[in-house]
Amino acid sequence: MKIQLALDRINIESAIKIVEKVYDYIDIIEVGTSLIKDYGISSVGKMRKQFPDKLILADLKTMDEGEYEFKTAYSAGADIATVMGVTPLNTISLCYDVAQKYKKSIMIDLMETNESRITNLKKFKEAIFCIHIAKDEIEKDFESYxxxxxxxxSELPHLAIAGGINIELLNKLNKTRIIKPEIVIIGSAITKAFDMQKAAKEFYSLMQNIKK
Structure with a gap:
Protein backbone atom coordinates (compact mmCIF):
# COMPACT_ATOMS: atom_id res chain seq x y z
CA MET A 1 0.00 0.00 0.00
CA LYS A 2 1.45 3.34 -1.11
CA ILE A 3 1.01 6.78 0.43
CA GLN A 4 0.16 9.54 -2.02
CA LEU A 5 0.64 13.02 -0.56
CA ALA A 6 -1.87 15.51 -1.98
CA LEU A 7 -0.49 19.04 -2.31
CA ASP A 8 -3.15 21.68 -2.96
CA ARG A 9 -3.90 25.36 -2.34
CA ILE A 10 -0.30 26.27 -1.54
CA ASN A 11 2.58 27.71 -3.55
CA ILE A 12 5.34 25.66 -5.12
CA GLU A 13 7.94 26.66 -2.55
CA SER A 14 5.70 25.53 0.32
CA ALA A 15 4.90 22.28 -1.48
CA ILE A 16 8.60 21.50 -1.87
CA LYS A 17 9.27 22.23 1.80
CA ILE A 18 6.45 19.90 2.86
CA VAL A 19 7.78 17.06 0.72
CA GLU A 20 11.28 17.56 2.10
CA LYS A 21 9.91 17.14 5.63
CA VAL A 22 8.02 13.92 4.93
CA TYR A 23 10.10 12.52 2.06
CA ASP A 24 11.00 9.25 3.78
CA TYR A 25 7.38 8.37 4.54
CA ILE A 26 5.60 8.93 1.22
CA ASP A 27 5.63 7.12 -2.12
CA ILE A 28 3.80 9.42 -4.53
CA ILE A 29 3.84 13.22 -4.74
CA GLU A 30 0.54 14.56 -6.01
CA VAL A 31 0.87 17.89 -7.78
CA GLY A 32 -2.67 19.00 -7.02
CA THR A 33 -5.13 20.56 -9.43
CA SER A 34 -4.79 23.98 -7.81
CA LEU A 35 -0.99 23.93 -8.17
CA ILE A 36 -1.30 23.07 -11.85
CA LYS A 37 -3.90 25.80 -12.37
CA ASP A 38 -1.83 28.39 -10.52
CA TYR A 39 1.59 27.53 -11.95
CA GLY A 40 0.88 25.51 -15.07
CA ILE A 41 2.38 22.19 -16.02
CA SER A 42 5.81 23.56 -15.05
CA SER A 43 4.79 22.76 -11.46
CA VAL A 44 5.09 19.08 -12.38
CA GLY A 45 8.51 19.67 -13.89
CA LYS A 46 9.71 21.49 -10.78
CA MET A 47 8.65 18.61 -8.56
CA ARG A 48 10.30 16.10 -10.88
CA LYS A 49 13.55 18.07 -10.84
CA GLN A 50 13.47 18.47 -7.06
CA PHE A 51 12.50 14.85 -6.30
CA PRO A 52 13.81 12.65 -9.13
CA ASP A 53 13.38 9.41 -7.16
CA LYS A 54 9.71 9.80 -6.25
CA LEU A 55 6.63 8.97 -8.30
CA ILE A 56 4.90 12.16 -9.43
CA LEU A 57 1.15 12.36 -10.06
CA ALA A 58 -0.33 15.25 -12.03
CA ASP A 59 -3.92 15.72 -10.87
CA LEU A 60 -5.16 17.10 -14.19
CA LYS A 61 -8.78 16.01 -13.71
CA THR A 62 -8.96 15.89 -17.50
CA MET A 63 -12.41 16.23 -19.09
CA ASP A 64 -11.41 17.11 -22.65
CA GLU A 65 -8.27 17.40 -24.79
CA GLY A 66 -7.14 14.15 -23.20
CA GLU A 67 -4.39 13.22 -25.62
CA TYR A 68 -2.78 16.67 -25.45
CA GLU A 69 -3.05 17.02 -21.68
CA PHE A 70 -1.64 13.57 -20.94
CA LYS A 71 1.26 13.95 -23.39
CA THR A 72 2.07 17.31 -21.81
CA ALA A 73 1.97 15.90 -18.27
CA TYR A 74 4.15 12.90 -19.05
CA SER A 75 6.62 15.04 -20.98
CA ALA A 76 6.86 17.33 -17.95
CA GLY A 77 7.85 14.41 -15.75
CA ALA A 78 4.62 12.93 -14.40
CA ASP A 79 4.47 9.19 -13.79
CA ILE A 80 0.70 9.23 -13.31
CA ALA A 81 -2.00 11.58 -14.66
CA THR A 82 -5.69 11.76 -13.80
CA VAL A 83 -8.85 11.82 -15.88
CA MET A 84 -12.40 12.10 -14.56
CA GLY A 85 -14.50 8.96 -14.84
CA VAL A 86 -17.51 10.97 -16.07
CA THR A 87 -15.49 12.11 -19.09
CA PRO A 88 -16.65 10.78 -22.50
CA LEU A 89 -15.29 7.26 -22.97
CA ASN A 90 -13.52 8.26 -26.18
CA THR A 91 -11.50 10.87 -24.27
CA ILE A 92 -10.62 8.37 -21.55
CA SER A 93 -9.53 5.91 -24.26
CA LEU A 94 -7.21 8.55 -25.71
CA CYS A 95 -5.72 9.21 -22.27
CA TYR A 96 -5.29 5.48 -21.69
CA ASP A 97 -3.58 5.02 -25.07
CA VAL A 98 -1.14 7.85 -24.31
CA ALA A 99 -0.33 6.29 -20.93
CA GLN A 100 0.36 2.95 -22.62
CA LYS A 101 2.52 4.60 -25.28
CA TYR A 102 4.60 6.51 -22.71
CA LYS A 103 4.71 3.47 -20.40
CA LYS A 104 3.17 5.59 -17.65
CA SER A 105 0.12 5.20 -15.42
CA ILE A 106 -3.38 6.63 -15.59
CA MET A 107 -5.70 7.23 -12.65
CA ILE A 108 -9.43 7.41 -13.33
CA ASP A 109 -11.23 9.53 -10.76
CA LEU A 110 -14.60 7.92 -9.97
CA MET A 111 -16.19 11.00 -8.40
CA GLU A 112 -19.85 11.32 -9.50
CA THR A 113 -19.73 8.08 -11.50
CA ASN A 114 -22.52 5.52 -11.17
CA GLU A 115 -22.50 1.73 -11.29
CA SER A 116 -23.24 1.64 -15.02
CA ARG A 117 -20.36 3.96 -15.85
CA ILE A 118 -17.95 2.00 -13.63
CA THR A 119 -18.92 -1.17 -15.51
CA ASN A 120 -17.95 0.58 -18.76
CA LEU A 121 -14.64 1.70 -17.28
CA LYS A 122 -13.56 -1.81 -16.29
CA LYS A 123 -12.12 -2.34 -19.77
CA PHE A 124 -9.21 -0.06 -18.85
CA LYS A 125 -7.50 -2.89 -17.05
CA GLU A 126 -4.18 -1.17 -16.32
CA ALA A 127 -5.79 1.97 -14.89
CA ILE A 128 -5.79 2.94 -11.23
CA PHE A 129 -9.33 3.73 -10.06
CA CYS A 130 -9.74 6.37 -7.38
CA ILE A 131 -12.79 6.20 -5.14
CA HIS A 132 -13.84 9.15 -3.01
CA ILE A 133 -15.15 8.42 0.43
CA ALA A 134 -18.24 10.26 1.63
CA LYS A 135 -17.30 11.16 5.20
CA ASP A 136 -20.87 11.71 6.44
CA GLU A 137 -22.01 8.30 5.17
CA ILE A 138 -19.02 6.53 6.72
CA GLU A 139 -19.75 8.04 10.11
CA LYS A 140 -23.34 6.79 9.86
CA ASP A 141 -22.53 3.18 9.02
CA PHE A 142 -18.94 2.37 8.10
CA GLU A 143 -19.34 -1.30 7.25
CA SER A 144 -22.50 -1.12 5.14
CA TYR A 145 -21.04 1.84 3.22
CA SER A 154 -14.81 -5.58 -6.73
CA GLU A 155 -13.52 -6.22 -10.25
CA LEU A 156 -11.41 -3.07 -10.45
CA PRO A 157 -7.82 -4.35 -10.31
CA HIS A 158 -6.04 -1.25 -8.98
CA LEU A 159 -7.72 0.90 -6.34
CA ALA A 160 -6.87 4.20 -4.67
CA ILE A 161 -8.94 5.88 -1.96
CA ALA A 162 -9.27 9.57 -1.14
CA GLY A 163 -11.43 11.85 0.96
CA GLY A 164 -10.55 12.92 4.48
CA ILE A 165 -8.33 9.90 5.10
CA ASN A 166 -7.12 9.65 8.69
CA ILE A 167 -5.53 7.05 10.96
CA GLU A 168 -8.85 5.96 12.45
CA LEU A 169 -10.35 5.23 9.02
CA LEU A 170 -7.29 3.27 7.90
CA ASN A 171 -7.37 1.20 11.07
CA LYS A 172 -11.01 0.31 10.40
CA LEU A 173 -10.26 -0.62 6.80
CA ASN A 174 -7.37 -2.77 7.96
CA LYS A 175 -9.56 -4.62 10.47
CA THR A 176 -12.49 -5.23 8.13
CA ARG A 177 -10.47 -5.82 4.93
CA ILE A 178 -13.62 -5.00 2.96
CA ILE A 179 -11.56 -3.23 0.31
CA LYS A 180 -7.82 -3.31 -0.19
CA PRO A 181 -6.56 -0.17 -1.91
CA GLU A 182 -3.09 -0.05 -3.43
CA ILE A 183 -2.83 3.70 -2.88
CA VAL A 184 -4.09 5.85 -0.02
CA ILE A 185 -4.30 9.56 -0.83
CA ILE A 186 -3.64 11.76 2.17
CA GLY A 187 -3.79 15.53 2.24
CA SER A 188 -4.57 17.72 5.22
CA ALA A 189 -4.03 14.94 7.77
CA ILE A 190 -0.35 15.44 6.98
CA THR A 191 -0.03 18.89 5.39
CA LYS A 192 -2.03 20.66 8.11
CA ALA A 193 -0.67 18.66 11.03
CA PHE A 194 1.22 20.54 13.75
CA ASP A 195 4.10 18.11 13.23
CA MET A 196 3.93 16.96 9.60
CA GLN A 197 6.84 14.56 9.89
CA LYS A 198 5.31 12.85 12.91
CA ALA A 199 1.93 12.56 11.17
CA ALA A 200 3.49 11.12 8.01
CA LYS A 201 5.53 8.65 10.03
CA GLU A 202 2.39 7.47 11.82
CA PHE A 203 0.67 6.76 8.50
CA TYR A 204 3.81 5.07 7.19
CA SER A 205 4.09 2.81 10.24
CA LEU A 206 0.46 1.80 9.93
CA MET A 207 0.95 0.96 6.25
CA GLN A 208 3.91 -1.26 7.10
CA ASN A 209 1.74 -3.18 9.58
CA ILE A 210 -1.04 -3.52 7.02
CA LYS A 211 1.43 -5.05 4.55
CA LYS A 212 2.18 -7.76 7.11
Missing part, protein backbone atom coordinates in the same frame (compact mmCIF):
# COMPACT_ATOMS: atom_id res chain seq x y z
CA UNK A 146 -18.03 -0.18 2.10
CA UNK A 147 -19.99 -3.40 1.58
CA UNK A 148 -22.26 -1.54 -0.82
CA UNK A 149 -19.27 0.02 -2.55
CA UNK A 150 -17.56 -3.36 -2.87
CA UNK A 151 -20.44 -4.66 -5.01
CA UNK A 152 -19.48 -2.48 -7.95
CA UNK A 153 -15.74 -1.96 -7.45
Missing amino acids: FQKMKLYI
Whole structure:
Protein backbone atom coordinates (compact mmCIF):
# COMPACT_ATOMS: atom_id res chain seq x y z
CA MET A 1 0.00 0.00 0.00
CA LYS A 2 1.45 3.34 -1.11
CA ILE A 3 1.01 6.78 0.43
CA GLN A 4 0.16 9.54 -2.02
CA LEU A 5 0.64 13.02 -0.56
CA ALA A 6 -1.87 15.51 -1.98
CA LEU A 7 -0.49 19.04 -2.31
CA ASP A 8 -3.15 21.68 -2.96
CA ARG A 9 -3.90 25.36 -2.34
CA ILE A 10 -0.30 26.27 -1.54
CA ASN A 11 2.58 27.71 -3.55
CA ILE A 12 5.34 25.66 -5.12
CA GLU A 13 7.94 26.66 -2.55
CA SER A 14 5.70 25.53 0.32
CA ALA A 15 4.90 22.28 -1.48
CA ILE A 16 8.60 21.50 -1.87
CA LYS A 17 9.27 22.23 1.80
CA ILE A 18 6.45 19.90 2.86
CA VAL A 19 7.78 17.06 0.72
CA GLU A 20 11.28 17.56 2.10
CA LYS A 21 9.91 17.14 5.63
CA VAL A 22 8.02 13.92 4.93
CA TYR A 23 10.10 12.52 2.06
CA ASP A 24 11.00 9.25 3.78
CA TYR A 25 7.38 8.37 4.54
CA ILE A 26 5.60 8.93 1.22
CA ASP A 27 5.63 7.12 -2.12
CA ILE A 28 3.80 9.42 -4.53
CA ILE A 29 3.84 13.22 -4.74
CA GLU A 30 0.54 14.56 -6.01
CA VAL A 31 0.87 17.89 -7.78
CA GLY A 32 -2.67 19.00 -7.02
CA THR A 33 -5.13 20.56 -9.43
CA SER A 34 -4.79 23.98 -7.81
CA LEU A 35 -0.99 23.93 -8.17
CA ILE A 36 -1.30 23.07 -11.85
CA LYS A 37 -3.90 25.80 -12.37
CA ASP A 38 -1.83 28.39 -10.52
CA TYR A 39 1.59 27.53 -11.95
CA GLY A 40 0.88 25.51 -15.07
CA ILE A 41 2.38 22.19 -16.02
CA SER A 42 5.81 23.56 -15.05
CA SER A 43 4.79 22.76 -11.46
CA VAL A 44 5.09 19.08 -12.38
CA GLY A 45 8.51 19.67 -13.89
CA LYS A 46 9.71 21.49 -10.78
CA MET A 47 8.65 18.61 -8.56
CA ARG A 48 10.30 16.10 -10.88
CA LYS A 49 13.55 18.07 -10.84
CA GLN A 50 13.47 18.47 -7.06
CA PHE A 51 12.50 14.85 -6.30
CA PRO A 52 13.81 12.65 -9.13
CA ASP A 53 13.38 9.41 -7.16
CA LYS A 54 9.71 9.80 -6.25
CA LEU A 55 6.63 8.97 -8.30
CA ILE A 56 4.90 12.16 -9.43
CA LEU A 57 1.15 12.36 -10.06
CA ALA A 58 -0.33 15.25 -12.03
CA ASP A 59 -3.92 15.72 -10.87
CA LEU A 60 -5.16 17.10 -14.19
CA LYS A 61 -8.78 16.01 -13.71
CA THR A 62 -8.96 15.89 -17.50
CA MET A 63 -12.41 16.23 -19.09
CA ASP A 64 -11.41 17.11 -22.65
CA GLU A 65 -8.27 17.40 -24.79
CA GLY A 66 -7.14 14.15 -23.20
CA GLU A 67 -4.39 13.22 -25.62
CA TYR A 68 -2.78 16.67 -25.45
CA GLU A 69 -3.05 17.02 -21.68
CA PHE A 70 -1.64 13.57 -20.94
CA LYS A 71 1.26 13.95 -23.39
CA THR A 72 2.07 17.31 -21.81
CA ALA A 73 1.97 15.90 -18.27
CA TYR A 74 4.15 12.90 -19.05
CA SER A 75 6.62 15.04 -20.98
CA ALA A 76 6.86 17.33 -17.95
CA GLY A 77 7.85 14.41 -15.75
CA ALA A 78 4.62 12.93 -14.40
CA ASP A 79 4.47 9.19 -13.79
CA ILE A 80 0.70 9.23 -13.31
CA ALA A 81 -2.00 11.58 -14.66
CA THR A 82 -5.69 11.76 -13.80
CA VAL A 83 -8.85 11.82 -15.88
CA MET A 84 -12.40 12.10 -14.56
CA GLY A 85 -14.50 8.96 -14.84
CA VAL A 86 -17.51 10.97 -16.07
CA THR A 87 -15.49 12.11 -19.09
CA PRO A 88 -16.65 10.78 -22.50
CA LEU A 89 -15.29 7.26 -22.97
CA ASN A 90 -13.52 8.26 -26.18
CA THR A 91 -11.50 10.87 -24.27
CA ILE A 92 -10.62 8.37 -21.55
CA SER A 93 -9.53 5.91 -24.26
CA LEU A 94 -7.21 8.55 -25.71
CA CYS A 95 -5.72 9.21 -22.27
CA TYR A 96 -5.29 5.48 -21.69
CA ASP A 97 -3.58 5.02 -25.07
CA VAL A 98 -1.14 7.85 -24.31
CA ALA A 99 -0.33 6.29 -20.93
CA GLN A 100 0.36 2.95 -22.62
CA LYS A 101 2.52 4.60 -25.28
CA TYR A 102 4.60 6.51 -22.71
CA LYS A 103 4.71 3.47 -20.40
CA LYS A 104 3.17 5.59 -17.65
CA SER A 105 0.12 5.20 -15.42
CA ILE A 106 -3.38 6.63 -15.59
CA MET A 107 -5.70 7.23 -12.65
CA ILE A 108 -9.43 7.41 -13.33
CA ASP A 109 -11.23 9.53 -10.76
CA LEU A 110 -14.60 7.92 -9.97
CA MET A 111 -16.19 11.00 -8.40
CA GLU A 112 -19.85 11.32 -9.50
CA THR A 113 -19.73 8.08 -11.50
CA ASN A 114 -22.52 5.52 -11.17
CA GLU A 115 -22.50 1.73 -11.29
CA SER A 116 -23.24 1.64 -15.02
CA ARG A 117 -20.36 3.96 -15.85
CA ILE A 118 -17.95 2.00 -13.63
CA THR A 119 -18.92 -1.17 -15.51
CA ASN A 120 -17.95 0.58 -18.76
CA LEU A 121 -14.64 1.70 -17.28
CA LYS A 122 -13.56 -1.81 -16.29
CA LYS A 123 -12.12 -2.34 -19.77
CA PHE A 124 -9.21 -0.06 -18.85
CA LYS A 125 -7.50 -2.89 -17.05
CA GLU A 126 -4.18 -1.17 -16.32
CA ALA A 127 -5.79 1.97 -14.89
CA ILE A 128 -5.79 2.94 -11.23
CA PHE A 129 -9.33 3.73 -10.06
CA CYS A 130 -9.74 6.37 -7.38
CA ILE A 131 -12.79 6.20 -5.14
CA HIS A 132 -13.84 9.15 -3.01
CA ILE A 133 -15.15 8.42 0.43
CA ALA A 134 -18.24 10.26 1.63
CA LYS A 135 -17.30 11.16 5.20
CA ASP A 136 -20.87 11.71 6.44
CA GLU A 137 -22.01 8.30 5.17
CA ILE A 138 -19.02 6.53 6.72
CA GLU A 139 -19.75 8.04 10.11
CA LYS A 140 -23.34 6.79 9.86
CA ASP A 141 -22.53 3.18 9.02
CA PHE A 142 -18.94 2.37 8.10
CA GLU A 143 -19.34 -1.30 7.25
CA SER A 144 -22.50 -1.12 5.14
CA TYR A 145 -21.04 1.84 3.22
CA PHE A 146 -18.03 -0.18 2.10
CA GLN A 147 -19.99 -3.40 1.58
CA LYS A 148 -22.26 -1.54 -0.82
CA MET A 149 -19.27 0.02 -2.55
CA LYS A 150 -17.56 -3.36 -2.87
CA LEU A 151 -20.44 -4.66 -5.01
CA TYR A 152 -19.48 -2.48 -7.95
CA ILE A 153 -15.74 -1.96 -7.45
CA SER A 154 -14.81 -5.58 -6.73
CA GLU A 155 -13.52 -6.22 -10.25
CA LEU A 156 -11.41 -3.07 -10.45
CA PRO A 157 -7.82 -4.35 -10.31
CA HIS A 158 -6.04 -1.25 -8.98
CA LEU A 159 -7.72 0.90 -6.34
CA ALA A 160 -6.87 4.20 -4.67
CA ILE A 161 -8.94 5.88 -1.96
CA ALA A 162 -9.27 9.57 -1.14
CA GLY A 163 -11.43 11.85 0.96
CA GLY A 164 -10.55 12.92 4.48
CA ILE A 165 -8.33 9.90 5.10
CA ASN A 166 -7.12 9.65 8.69
CA ILE A 167 -5.53 7.05 10.96
CA GLU A 168 -8.85 5.96 12.45
CA LEU A 169 -10.35 5.23 9.02
CA LEU A 170 -7.29 3.27 7.90
CA ASN A 171 -7.37 1.20 11.07
CA LYS A 172 -11.01 0.31 10.40
CA LEU A 173 -10.26 -0.62 6.80
CA ASN A 174 -7.37 -2.77 7.96
CA LYS A 175 -9.56 -4.62 10.47
CA THR A 176 -12.49 -5.23 8.13
CA ARG A 177 -10.47 -5.82 4.93
CA ILE A 178 -13.62 -5.00 2.96
CA ILE A 179 -11.56 -3.23 0.31
CA LYS A 180 -7.82 -3.31 -0.19
CA PRO A 181 -6.56 -0.17 -1.91
CA GLU A 182 -3.09 -0.05 -3.43
CA ILE A 183 -2.83 3.70 -2.88
CA VAL A 184 -4.09 5.85 -0.02
CA ILE A 185 -4.30 9.56 -0.83
CA ILE A 186 -3.64 11.76 2.17
CA GLY A 187 -3.79 15.53 2.24
CA SER A 188 -4.57 17.72 5.22
CA ALA A 189 -4.03 14.94 7.77
CA ILE A 190 -0.35 15.44 6.98
CA THR A 191 -0.03 18.89 5.39
CA LYS A 192 -2.03 20.66 8.11
CA ALA A 193 -0.67 18.66 11.03
CA PHE A 194 1.22 20.54 13.75
CA ASP A 195 4.10 18.11 13.23
CA MET A 196 3.93 16.96 9.60
CA GLN A 197 6.84 14.56 9.89
CA LYS A 198 5.31 12.85 12.91
CA ALA A 199 1.93 12.56 11.17
CA ALA A 200 3.49 11.12 8.01
CA LYS A 201 5.53 8.65 10.03
CA GLU A 202 2.39 7.47 11.82
CA PHE A 203 0.67 6.76 8.50
CA TYR A 204 3.81 5.07 7.19
CA SER A 205 4.09 2.81 10.24
CA LEU A 206 0.46 1.80 9.93
CA MET A 207 0.95 0.96 6.25
CA GLN A 208 3.91 -1.26 7.10
CA ASN A 209 1.74 -3.18 9.58
CA ILE A 210 -1.04 -3.52 7.02
CA LYS A 211 1.43 -5.05 4.55
CA LYS A 212 2.18 -7.76 7.11
